[in-house]
Amino acid sequence: xxxxxxxxxxxxxxxxxxxxxxxxxxxxxxxxxxxxxxxxxxxxxxxxxxxxxxxxxxxxxxxxxxxxxxxxxx
Amino acid sequence: xxxxxxxxxxxxxxxxxxxxxxxxxxxxxxxxxxxxxxxxxxxxxxxxxxxxxxxxxxxxxxxxxxxxxxxxxxxxxxxxxxxxxxxxxxxxxxxxxxxxxxxxxxxxxxxxxxxxxxxxxxxxxxxxxxxxxxxxxxxxxxxxxxxxxxxxxxxxxxxxxxxxxxxxxxxxxxxxxxxxxxxxxxxxxxxxxxxxxxxxxxxxxxxxxxxxxxxxxxxxxxxxxxxxxxxxxxxxxxxxxxxxxxxx
Numbered sequence: 102x103x104x105x106x107x108x109x110x111x112x113x114x115x116x117x118x119x120x121x122x123x124x125x126x127x128x129x130x131x132x133x134x135x136x137x138x139x140x141x142x143x144x145x146x147x148x149x150x151x152x153x154x155x156x157x158x159x160x161x162x163x164x165x166x167x168x169x170x171x172x173x174x175x
Numbered sequence: 176x177x178x179x180x181x182x183x184x185x186x187x188x189x190x191x192x193x194x195x196x197x198x199x200x201x202x203x204x205x206x207x208x209x210x211x212x213x214x215x216x217x218x219x220x221x222x223x224x225x226x227x228x229x230x231x232x233x234x235x236x237x238x239x240x241x242x243x244x245x246x247x248x249x250x251x252x253x254x255x256x257x258x259x260x261x262x263x264x265x266x267x268x269x270x271x272x273x274x275x276x277x278x279x280x281x282x283x284x285x286x287x288x289x290x291x292x293x294x295x296x297x298x299x300x301x302x303x304x305x306x307x308x309x310x311x312x313x314x315x316x317x318x319x320x321x322x323x324x325x326x327x328x329x330x331x332x333x334x335x336x337x338x339x340x341x342x343x344x345x346x347x348x349x350x351x352x353x354x355x356x357x358x359x360x361x362x363x364x365x366x367x368x369x370x371x372x373x374x375x376x377x378x379x380x381x382x383x384x385x386x387x388x389x390x391x392x393x394x395x396x397x398x399x400x401x402x403x404x405x406x407x408x409x410x411x412x413x414x415x416x417x418x419x420x421x422x423x
Binding site for chain 2: 150151153154155157158161162164165166168172173
């Protein structure tokens with residue numbers, strides 16, 4: 102078995118693990134915030150989506166680099 | 176992975192590689208944005224109708240975005256920049272999801288570097304003719320480095336050269352200098368990786384069995400969402416980075 106497949110799998114898996122923790126924290130706090138103050142739901146939703154994009158960026162960078170490793174480009 | 180048609184310009188000292196796919200994608204998204212805005216603002220009326228309503232909503236949205244990054248009194252100068260960047264990246268992101276053009280492995284054009292040997296060497300299954308220009312690292316790095324340099328020039332123009340240097344004279348100077356190099360890298364990588372990973376997964380799912388059509392439909396929907404999201408985030412971050420450079 103080629104080692105680059107293993108490398109890509111570890112890369113994508115660990116990145117997904119970190120993002121899962123980050124996203125769960127973010128959305129748990131979002132739900133909590135809406136439960137406390139339902140009237141700020143719109144503001145909080147926009148803010149949450151921006152932060153979601155920021156968190157989601159790192160694992161997706163890991164995934165993209167993992168794909169490049171998988172195809173043996175880097 | 177697919178090959179892309181390239182032509183090389185030999186300048187003696189160094190060679191310039193032009194990727195035809197990215198040039199086509201960039202031009203096409205620029206033309207789409209230009210034509211849309213020209214059509215939408217052709218007959219301006221006091222009471223907006225049809226496309227003019229859409230265009231006015233976009234300008235309002237862009238004003239909101241530029242106010243996120245700049246001072247109240249300076250924000251209106253950046254509305255044009257924000258709107259241009261937002262629309263251009265939005266169209267460029269969705270181009271590869273909606274309109275991906277690929278030719279088969281038997282394509283043979285030696286003038287553009289597409290030969291059977293090159294395809295075997297790159298382990299490619301075809302030639303890509305139209306995809307998102309943002310799925311290429313050099314494109315997003317061009318944007319982010321241009322934004323970083325432009326922000327620095329604006330900072331010098333607003334604060335004067337001395338004032339700009341004084342911004343670095345703080346206990347966190349090392350952090351500021353480090354940030355100036357790291358920000359463009361993450362800024363570009365964030366956009367590139369999202370679009371690149373989306374397109375690769377679409378390509379892989381397209382080569383699958385009949386039952387991959389369901390995840391493919393779901394993933395295309397998610398890609399549209401991610402493309403819109405990343406265009407928004409890229410624009411907000413561009414404004415925030417420029418605003419930080421100017422104000423500190």
